[in-house]
Amino acid sequence: MKEYKIGYVAGVFDLFHIGHLNLLKKAKEKCDYLIVGVLIDELVQYFKNNLPYIPFEERIEIVSAIKYVNQAVAVSADNIDKMKAWELYKFDCLFSGDDYVNNESWMMDKRLLNQVGSDICFFPYTKSTSSTQIKRAIENSNR
Template sequence: MDNEDEISEIIAFLYENNFENKWSINIEGFIITAKKQKKSKYNRIYTSGCFDVFHYGHLNILIRSKELCDYLIVGVSTDELIEQEKGRKPVIPFHERVKIVQSINLVDEVIPQVDKNKQKIVDVYNIDAISVGADWEGRYPKVSCQMEYFPYTESVSSTILKKSLKLI
């Protein structure tokens, strides 16, 4: 393997791991220097959801959340929590929904959301901010960290999709 191949591999690794948003990379000769770009607004953001029938609105909140932080933790509601909160089983089983969310390179860590105790998540995972859709403003449980409310993605929701597919 020659030096150009090695450099190409390093660059591919940096881009695959989303370093292009955090680092300025300069290649001169065979020396690669990287310096951290402007610090993100938050170190760690938490967002959560059922992610049952994943759609563009889900992706939007993950994109917007990651733009504000260095490390994005996503809570995926367990099947039991969905049944308890919504009175029905999810269409997609928990372990599959976790794999879907884990496969998105914006997400740094996926954890099960077993209850609605957000303060516990803030404390255990050292969360700086929680991000949710603007439809939660004024209704979200009180937490000791910052809140980020993002505009609701119009005309798309899991409920709309399920109804159109006659899944609920």
Template sequence: MVRTDGNPADGARVVGYAPGAWDLFHVGHLNVLRHARAQCDYLVAGVVSDEMLELAKGRAPIIPTHERAEIVRHLDVVDEVFVETQPDKLETWRRRPFDVFFKGDDWRGTPQGAELERRFAEVGVQVVYFPYTVHTSSTLLRRALSVLTQVPVDAGQARHG
């Protein structure tokens, strides 16, 4: 594995990068970050900006970027937070280099995952997949809030618009 800060004999550290929305933060998010931290020496959590989430998912997050970044920044497993403001993960790597990229296993074996692996392999970055926590997700939480409050699931868009 290529190491961002030198070679292993020199005591170099492996820098990991775990991007996410981290909206409606829950135990599944914490599990991903814990697993990522266990596989690197220094963990950078990427917080995808509101604008990038709207492009990718077609809806705004419930919690705005600066608040999501603040929550993630205060987790003991996270060493640094990087706010993603563009969609290309290789461009993110150019702006904030890392050795290992952590992704949800729903990308494993997909054309998008294969392309991600290919592009990162060209620059020496390993892609590691983690399983999602099945019983908890932001989507499920958003649906539950919608039912409980009778507020449409995409109400977050009005707040950000």
């Protein structure tokens, strides 16, 4: 029996790579049912000040096809807030990379999620490959 019944993780999942796969695999190892939120293009533009390389429709299709994912959902302004996501999906645990482990906002979210019986679990960030590294390599090859 796994530690959690329903798990949730959200991200951009642009230029899908081994770090993304590691996150989803580790999350699925801890829960029976994994819901993965994929940020819509407009939200990525808002937060990162640029559009993803891969359009939303393709990113969510890729994520949906991963064997560790039970359900892929769109993340918009309506459900980007972790408590709004919890209200929709009633997950037992929110999974994330440990690059957010000491983030004040995430610590507040952890306290709020704990109040409704949910938790946040952080996994080690995969340092060998990241979307930022891939984007830099693409940009450098175009020069």
